Amino acid sequence: MSPPMIAAHRLLEEVIASLRNVIAPAIADPYPKSQAYMAAVILEFVARQVEERHDIDEEKTHALTDLFHDVNSLLSGKAPAVANTSDQEARLSRLIEWLYAEKERLGPETFTAANQRVRAALRQLLDQELKIAGKAE
Amino acid sequence: MPQSTQDKIITYLQSKLPLAQDLSLSQFIQTAVGWSHEIYVFYAHWKENGQEVTRGFCLRKDPGVGLLRGLSDLKEQFRVIQALEPTSAPTPKAYWIEEDPALLGGPFFIMEKIEGEATNPWSKVGKQFYAEAAKRGKLPRSFIEALASLHNLDWRAVGLDFIGVPGPGTDFALREVAKWESLIQQSSRKPEPVLTELLQWLKANAPKTQRLAFVHGAYRTGNLMIKDDLITAIIDWELQVIGDPMYDVAYVLSDLNREGSPLLSCVVEREFFIDTYQEMTGLTIDFDACRYYEILYMMRSTAFWLSASGLFAEGKNKDLRLARTTYSVPVVLDMAAKALGF
Numbered sequence: 001m002s003p004p005m006i007a008a009h010r011l012l013e014e015v016i017a018s019l020r021n022v023i024a025p026a027i028a029d030p031y032p033k034s035q036a037y038m039a040a041v042i043l044e045f046v047a048r049q050v051e052e053r054h055d056i057d058e059e060k061t062h063a064l065t066d067l068f069h070d071v072n073s074l075l076s077g078k079a080p081a082v083a084n085t086s087d088q089e090a091r092l093s094r095l096i097e098w099l100y101a102e103k104e105r106l107g108p109e110t111f112t113a114a115n116q117r118v119r120a121a122l123r124q125l126l127d128q129e130l131k132i133a134g135k136a137e
Numbered sequence: 138m139p140q141s142t143q144d145k146i147i148t149y150l151q152s153k154l155p156l157a158q159d160l161s162l163s164q165f166i167q168t169a170v171g172w173s174h175e176i177y178v179f180y181a182h183w184k185e186n187g188q189e190v191t192r193g194f195c196l197r198k199d200p201g202v203g204l205l206r207g208l209s210d211l212k213e214q215f216r217v218i219q220a221l222e223p224t225s226a227p228t229p230k231a232y233w234i235e236e237d238p239a240l241l242g243g244p245f246f247i248m249e250k251i252e253g254e255a256t257n258p259w260s261k262v263g264k265q266f267y268a269e270a271a272k273r274g275k276l277p278r279s280f281i282e283a284l285a286s287l288h289n290l291d292w293r294a295v296g297l298d299f300i301g302v303p304g305p306g307t308d309f310a311l312r313e314v315a316k317w318e319s320l321i322q323q324s325s326r327k328p329e330p331v332l333t334e335l336l337q338w339l340k341a342n343a344p345k346t347q348r349l350a351f352v353h354g355a356y357r358t359g360n361l362m363i364k365d366d367l368i369t370a371i372i373d374w375e376l377q378v379i380g381d382p383m384y385d386v387a388y389v390l391s392d393l394n395r396e397g398s399p400l401l402s403c404v405v406e407r408e409f410f411i412d413t414y415q416e417m418t419g420l421t422i423d424f425d426a427c428r429y430y431e432i433l434y435m436m437r438s439t440a441f442w443l444s445a446s447g448l449f450a451e452g453k454n455k456d457l458r459l460a461r462t463t464y465s466v467p468v469v470l471d472m473a474a475k476a477l478g479f
Contacts, residue, residue, distance in 0.1 A: 029166070030166070030168065031167050031168065034458070035456070035457050035458075038457040038458050038460075038461050039457050041461055042457060042460055042461050042464075045461075045464045087327065089327065089328065089329070089330050090327055090328045092330040092333075093328030093329070093330045093333040094328070096330060096333045096334050096337055097333060097337060099337075100337040100340070100341060103341075116479075118334065119334065119474075119477075119478075119479035120479065122330055122331045122334055122474065122479060123474060123479050125330065125331065126331055126467055126470060126471050126474055129466075129467035129470075130467050130468070130471060132464065132467075133464040133465070133466070133467040133468050134468075
């Protein structure tokens with residue numbers, strides 16, 4: 001039986017520690033020194049990205065599916081002619097542009113309701129992204 | 138054996154200083170500052186008419202794939218620094234521009250090396266430096282004086298209108314939005330919905346410009362050379378525009394530039410800045426316009442980071458700082474979302 005593989009995050013921890021505590025302090029020139037510290041910062045993000053990416057995609061898909069359902073109801077027949085694409089985030093971007101372009105025609109009440117619903121979904125998307133991109137320190 | 142960068146610079150300087158003999162360089166460093174250009178600082182030593190001469194130089198080179206992509210114009214930067222030379226704005230002297238990429242692998246210009254340090258305000262050491270300087274009192278005033286020297290400038294008289302003059306009303310704000318949106322498009326990323334909402338809001342809410350001024354576009358500590366608690370030069374001439382002076386004021390007032398420090402730009406107290414800036418310029422700060430521009434800066438930061446991480450992902454630039462910025466995109470979009478109330 002082969003020995004268990006060392007977890008990726010553990011390996012990354014070691015690389016990060018080495019970069020921060022051994023390599024970077026030993027470099028005198030400012031440019032390569034800053035590159036070494038930056039490599040450590042990036043690897044901290046990568047460690048979290050490797051573990052959390054799957055959950056994040058699922059959460060984002062749920063948020064977008066719910067959003068498109070709700071917006072269709074809110075717009076009641078005035079829905080934009082946005083092509084149904086597999087790229088849900090591109091579809092949402094086109095919906096946002098359409099809402100602003102049609103703001104006058106939709107009227108303030110409908111526009112505000114749809115915009116608020118969109119913004120609520122955007123907040124959900126951002127919260128997922130921030131699971132990876134939140135400050136490492 | 139191929140010529141080193143230093144040897145190539147010596148050859149170039151020799152062509153510009155025909156009376157110089159025994160020309161050599163010392164303290165030659167490629168700095169870690171600067172995101173869109175390669176920056177080299179060094180001293181040149183030579184003999185001229187029997188006298189020993191030493192002069193500090195700073196060389197700024199276009200790497201061809203800089204952060205601002207097609208928006209960066211090295212020749213414009215050189216002309217701006219030249220135009221500012223006779224003014225009270227603290228700037229380096231511009232010496233020579235070389236547009237032939239064959240010499241160093243890209244166009245470059247050479248300017249005076251200004252004595253002092255552009256201390257990075259984001260580091261622990263930098264924050265401490267600025268906090269202590271703030272207590273001593275000289276640097277905060279110098280920070281405001283240098284900004285006022287730009288905003289009080291008769292930009293037409295010194296020929297700075299060549300960089301473009303916006304029309305009345307909302308033209309300036311909309312031009313800026315369009316400029317940074319074009320950088321986003323050049324970065325060839327798929328649409329980002331939060332950014333789309335931000336761009337649409339900015340287009341729908343652009344403020345009218347009350348007065349045009351010469352605007353630096355990135356006025357903060359880190360872009361200012363400091364010696365003995367005085368600003369010796371405003372640097373990083375890449376984002377300047379003729380536009381609303383509130384654009385610079387908003388940048389100073391913004392949380393974007395103080396990362397936890399209670400001081401604006403890590404160096405000046407808010408009330409002191411507001412009172413002194415208004416006194417030095419005769420302008421009244423428009424806080425509503427500043428709020429708009431702060432949100433515009435968040436969009437601009439997003440554009441920077443998308444461009445930077447895109448350059449790395451496309452294999453056009455190997456600088457790891459650019460790779461790191463991919464994680465900055467949601468952070469700055471989160472700031473913008475909160476500013477817009479979601």
